[in-house]
Ligand SMILES: [Zn+2]
């Protein structure tokens with residue numbers, strides 16, 4: 001794997017700016033991969049790695065950058081927990097580690113770079129050098145990844161009996177005896193504006 005500085009430069013380029021989240025995300029990922037025995041995440045080991053992130057903030061881009069895992073490849077899943085944590089899984093061995101960024105690190109950063117007044121820049125610089133144990137807590141965990149969440153071809157495609165959209169990857173639900181998409185089951189996050197639909201529903 002590349003060095004920390006090389007990985008940070010790459011994640012900064014992809015993310016669009018350098019920030020504490022990039023430092024945290026890169027260091028977290030390097031430490032986690034070492035613990036689960038993944039040496040070449042974008043090469044020889046790319047089919048062995050699966051990551052669950054628990055927040056959609058800066059560090060998530062760094063995790064994606066270092067691991068090469070992504071939503072599109074179905075090797076990165078987002079659990080909307082709002083916790084600065086991620087679980088890294090070695091699919092071959094089943095070994096998994098959950099890494100949580102410690103809240104205490106924010107204050108501890110003052111001990112490393114007291115000369116930097118700006119809090120965010122101080123955290124960024126301190127996070128580069130702080131010991132892993134001050135930055136993170138690590139848990140060995142077990143995870144059961146459903147087959148329908150794994151990479152590869154969709155298990156099935158079914159049509160929603162209400163709106164007509166096609167649903168892949170077993171995300172359909174049963175409602176009043178019919179098979180429906182999640183939107184029609186009550187999870188719709190949008191409203192279709194009148195007169196704008198280019199195809200009429202079935
Ligand atoms: Zn950022």
Ligand SMILES: [Zn+2]
Pocket residue numbers: 160161162163164165180181182183184185
């Ligand atoms: Zn539907």
